[in-house]
Amino acid sequence: STHDLLTSLRQVEKMLAVHEASYQQGLRSLKKKLIAVLTYMPHCVRSVTASCPKPDPPAHGRRLGRVFDVGHEVHFLCKPGYELIGPRTRVCLESFKWSGQKPMCRRELQKLHRTDCTEKKNCCICVADIDECRLFPLGQPGLLCVHQCVNTPGSFHCFCPDGYDLASDGRSCTDINECENQMHNCTGDQVCVNTFGGFQCVEVECPFMKNATYIKTSPMRCERNPCMLGDVACTQAPNSISFHYLPVVSNMSAPRVLFRVSAARVLGDTLRFGLAGGKSRGHFSVQRSGRQTGTLLLVTPILGPATLEAEVEMSELERNDLLGRYLTKVTLFVSPYEF
Structure with a gap:
């Protein structure tokens, strides 16, 4: 009935x-909870800011820099009469650790032996502080430190140059990978190459040749555009040019294998390997090490x-007729250090 229908509608209206x-x-x-979260969030963000622990200044020295966030630097100075041993600058890494090792300030003049004497009942008691660093100098048997040794009362301490961390043994130096740790200043068009004790920013550019044009097919490779029919000068230019960068230590023993060049496939009957160009030729040699490898x-x-560069040329021939030339440019970044 109409009355029952109206009653049902009123009930539905009340329920709605x-x-x-x-x-x-x-x-x-x-809304109240959201406002509370937004009000509290800035404090949370500030409390989890990515930063390194505050570095202490060295004894007899001071620290410059008050920002300890990732990517920021701090600097160290010593008081007059003291010399700084260790890095002058440390960078806060993405691992929230400081690069390098903690520096120290040492008196500028130290003798091999320092004698401290105290008088007791008219008897002079002397204690000699032996300088282990001079007793076991660099490069001799019983080597204490790979790089720099600093004498301390009753002991010694090893330091590494900038670009290295002191290894867990307390004597060796471990290279810091500036490229991996984002400690470099290379631009977007450059490639960061880690070296022993530093880094290099390289930018690969395809060469300009009068009778041949090249395009970059990858960050480290350029390939020649097809040649016009009968253009001999173009066909004799390298089909491709590859670029490779090798970090090495100073005074590395020789002879030593640096790089291998191989052909993925062979169309002709002969492969030849040799050095192209005259730069640094006296330091390098190319030998055949396999049917398709030099x-x-x-x-x-x-x-x-x-910094030295070697150009390895691989030529493919068919009955002594040149089918193609492939050039590999290998650049060596030689460190100032032997470790």
Whole structure:
């Protein structure tokens, strides 16, 4: 009946009103919680800011720099009459650790033996502080430190140059990978190459040749565009040029294998390997090491720091007719250090 229908509609209306009131109450509660979260969030963000622990200044010295976030630097100075041993600058790494090792300030003049005497009952008691660093100098049997040794009362301490961390043995030096730790200043067009004790920013550019044009097919490779029919000068230019960068230590023993060049497939009946160009030819040699492989050898040691380049050419022939030339440019970044 009409009366029953109206009664049902009123009940539905009351139920909807109750649901709407409950919804509005829930919405107001959610807004309050959201405001509380937004109010608290800045404090949370500040409390988890990525930073390194505050580095202490060395004794008889001071620290410059008050920002300890990732990527920031701090610097160290010594008081007059003292010299700084260790890195002058340390960088906060992404691992939330400082690069290098903690520096120290040492008196500028130290003798092999320092004698401290105290008088007791008219008797002079002397204690000699032996300088272990001078008793066991670098490069001799009983080597204490790979790089630098500093005498301390009753002991000694090893230090590494910038770009290295002191190894867990307390005497050796471990290279810091600036490229991996984002400690470099290379641009987006450059490639960061880690070296022993530093890094290099390189940018590969395809060469310009009068009778041939090249395009970059990968960050480290350029390929020649097809030649016009009958253009002999173009066909004699390298089909491809690859670039490789090798970090090495100073005064590395020789002969030593540096790099191998191989052909993925052979169309002709002969493969030849040799050095192209005259730069640094006296340091390198190329030998055949397999049917499709040539090896670049270091034949004389190189004292760093230095940068040398070797060009390995692979030629493919069919009945002595040239089918293609492939050039590999290998650049050596020689460290100033032998470790």
